Amino acid sequence: MSSPSPVLSAPAVGPARGDRATSGLTAPLLPPLRIGPHTVRTPVVLAPMAGVTNTAFRKLCREHGPGGLYVAEMVTSRAIVERNVEALRIVTFEEGESPRSAQVYGVDPATVAAAVKIIAGEDRADHVDLNFGCPVPKVTKKGGGAVLPWKRELFTRIVSAAVEAAAPFGVPVTVKMRKGIDDNHLTYLEAGLIAEQAGVAAVALHARTAADYYSGTADWSAIRQLKETVTTIPVLGNGDIWSAEDALEMVRQTGCDGVVVGRGCQGRPWIFADLAAAFNGSDVRMKPGLALVAETIYRHGELMADFFEDEDKGTRDLRKHMAWYLKGYAVGGDARRGLALVSSLTELRERLDALDLDQPYPGKDAEGQRGRQGTPKQPHVPYGWLDSRELSDEHRAKLLEAELSVSGG
Incomplete structure (x- = not known):
């Protein structure tokens, strides 16, 4: 295998990876975030x-923090172009959601452009985000997600095509990405500059590589380096925002214009209330006892039943959230298992009411890591993918297989 072409990489800046001193919390209060014509x-x-x-979870989060930007699940450009029923359902928003944000994943410039034109031209969303951050093997092994920016010409063409397709409708396009494939194949600085020059409204960086997956500690110094490199549009930081204090510290260390919260809100939709308070200079935080958590779970169940238009399907889909909601609270194994098997709102209410609801907030035990974590792993990429920054005919054919599902995980 030949050596890869040189790629922009970030020198070490700020605190070393994992060194997160938070004394003082001197992060400046941030102004509203501008995404094209939209003020967040x-x-x-x-x-x-x-x-x-x-829709259900976004509504729940918005009820706690109405001033943020809430992005729908990822859909593939191919599914949109083929007018797949589930894909179109994902990019159908409730009245009152504003701005309406959709995320599109694609590997072919023409297909991505066509999908963006459908979303923007049919007034399905006010903002389109492009996914170049997915580390899931089923995506990366075909050249998509977090490993695609390695093929810089393809990345440039996709981003440019999306921006051009959205422009006539006044819909801004943003890019979400990772640092690169691994520490030897970093792409984020180059990709950030390409996206800026192509006319995107903002770039967001999950400060891990595809090889990191969700493990370890996010490298916030990379967000700082991206902010110093991309200077004319907002730069958003993502990775290890488990609390409002984490968000303030990320801003203090990196100078980013806003934060992106993923796993930190799983089972904790009230984190958006904490974040709103923090960025407005308040130290007031939500510290829910189990009774309030139970009411939030039930509210989530109601919203899920409405979303699916099927109480059984909605409460079944809610099951995966139970462990996240109950993290840190004294809830026995039998009660947890029962809640993980609910199939109706009546059953959900009964099982929640049977808990010891007088428990206070358990503090740090309810916070921190949740959801997927895993360990670093060698990224799955197409054979020969790292040999060149340019796209071969063989890899072009392989990429077409990367858009076969509606949502990429």
Whole structure:
């Protein structure tokens, strides 16, 4: 295998990876976030998460923090172009959602452009985000997601095509990406500059590589380096925002214009209230006892039943959220298992009411890591992918297989 072409990489800046001193919390209060023509009062974005950030969950988060930007689950450009029923359902928003944000994943410039034109031209969303951050093997092994920016010409063409397709409708396009494939194949600085020059409205960086997956500690110094490199549009930071204090510290260390919250809101939709308070200079935080958590779970169940128009399907989909909601609270194994098997709102109410609801907030035990974590792993990429920064005919054919599903995980 030949050596890869040189790629922009970030020198070490700021605190070393994992060194997160938080004394003082001197982060400046941030102004509202501007995404094209849209003003986001609280500079906080809900990251799209497959199977999580559906209409029901977005509404629940918005009820706690109405000033943020809440992005729908990712859809593939191919599914939109083929007018797949589920894909179109994902990019159908409730009245009152504003701005309406959709995330599109694609590997072919023409298909991405066509999908963006459908979304923007049919007034399905006010903002389109492009996914170049997915580390899931089923995506990366075909050249998509977090490994695609390695092919810089393809990345440039996709981003440019999306911006051009959205422009006539006044819909801004943003880019979400990772640092690169691994520490030896970093792409984020180059990709950030390409996206800026192509006319995107903002770039967001999950400060991990595809090889990191969700493990370890996010490298916030990379966000700082991107902010110093991309200077004319907002730069958003993503990775390890488990509390409002984490968000303030990220801003202090990196100078980013806003934060993107993913796993940190799983089972904790009230984090958006904390973030709104923090960015407005308040130290008031939500510290829910189990009774309030139970009411939030039930509210989530109601919203899920409405979203699916099926109480059984809605409460079944809610099951995966139970462990996140109950993290840190004294709830026995039998009660947890029962809640993880609910199939109706009546059953959900009964099981919640049977808990010891007098429990206070358990503090740090309810916070921190949740959801996927895993360990670093060698990224799955197409054979020969790292040999060149240019796209071969063989890899072009392989990429077409990367858009076969509606949502990429």
